[in-house]
Amino acid sequence: MSTLKPTEGVRLAKRVADILKCSRSEAEQVIVGGWVKVNEVVVDEPAHRVTDEKIDIHSTAQRGKVPLLTVILHKMAGQTCLPHGRTHIWTNLTPEMRSNQDRSGISLTPRLLKMLHCAAALEDAASGLVVLSEDPSMLRKLEDERTPLEHELLAEVQGNVSPDQLLDMCPTGLKTSISSESPQKTGLRMAFKGYQPGYAAGVIEHTGLRLIGLKRVRMGRVLMAPLAPGQWRALMPYERF
DSSP states (O other): OOOOOTTSSEEHHHHHHHHHTOOHHHHHHHHHTTOEEETTEEOOOTTOEESSOOEEEOTTOBTTBOOOOEEEEEEOTTOBSSTTSTTBGGGGOSGGGBOTTOOOOOOOOHHHHTTOEEESOOOTTOEEEEEEESOHHHHHHHTOSSSOOEEEEEEEEESOOOHHHHHHTOOTTEEEEEEEEOSSEEEEEEEEESOOTTHHHHHHHHTTOOEEEEEEEEETTEEOTTOOTTOEEEOOTTOOO
16 A cells, blocks of 8 residues: 555556557556556555656557457356356456466456456356456447357256257257266257347257257357366457457
């Protein structure tokens, strides 16, 4: 915590704006986004006052222009996509659960975490790919019912699946195929446009099959692999859904 008196030094936002030669509002976005370090410590408060401290600004922030953050996460079964749930997915967004595939360099500060909203949420019982973003245009795209993304899921059901049951799991707009079989369980691959929690499970259970597990592995062109359960990484600017 800073020991400066409120009248000492200048606001960090002013110092960053001077360094980047950008507007004060752009500088505040860079700071809140976790791209600025003061004496090697990330500071996300634009009003933080500085004097002669060392200011480091991540190379991603050029003239105050930084991409809004979008994160993909491998949700575990039992977790909720609701921010106020007891076992919500935001608890996974820690340095320890960060994938070694993440190359963004972003620091997830408490302030930034509060700005991340979940799009196309999974039901609590399901696992797999979820997306959290602070970008309003990204959130709108992921939930746009006029041009819905294709979602790919892997399901496991108890026992074998008959040809009639497989046919019943292929209503208009839903493609279902068998990916693995054993006497104990059958693996299914399902792909459909848009995502409504409970839809895939309802289609399966309507045939009389017992659903064991459901995992989303793809949204549009973005794959969950190779994230392990609970892991996360930032989406790179060149990646598109």
